[in-house]
Amino acid sequence: MDEGLTIAEVAARTGLTAYTLRYYERAGLLEPPVRGGNGHRRYGSQDLDRIGLMTRLRATGMSISDMRRYAELIGVGDASASARRALLVAHRERVVARITQLGEDLALIDYKIAVYEKIEEGLS
Numbered sequence: 001m002d003e004g005l006t007i008a009e010v011a012a013r014t015g016l017t018a019y020t021l022r023y024y025e026r027a028g029l030l031e032p033p034v035r036g037g038n039g040h041r042r043y044g045s046q047d048l049d050r051i052g053l054m055t056r057l058r059a060t061g062m063s064i065s066d067m068r069r070y071a072e073l074i075g076v077g078d079a080s081a082s083a084r085r086a087l088l089v090a091h092r093e094r095v096v097a098r099i100t101q102l103g104e105d106l107a108l109i110d111y112k113i114a115v116y117e118k119i120e121e122g123l124s
Helices: 007-014 018-026 045-059 064-076 078-123
Strands: none
Touching: 007 018, 007 045, 018 045, 045 064, 064 078
16 A cells, blocks of 8 residues: 555645646655655655645745755755755845835725725715
8 A cells, every 4th residue: 555645635735736746846846755656656744844845935935946946955954054044044034025015015005995985985
């Protein structure tokens, strides 16, 4: 009996498509998962953790090239901890800047909504 999850099961669990999972593998973002007796991919808990991390990095705007670099550094092991930390610190700074900008954008939208509410009140 094969252990681990199939690519379809991982896709259902993560919300990624099987195509995206295979792309992440080809792009070097994920280690190739073990293969079952039938030759199909079987994903374990470490694979799921890595997929979760890569999904979050991508969702927060990290480029594929930076994600690939991070994945390469993971492969190096503990000796790359400083480089991985530096990469994540730089990414965090970009995310914080984006959050700040989104806050400013939201404030403008809220202001415009309030303006239109006042206009609508005057029309009643």
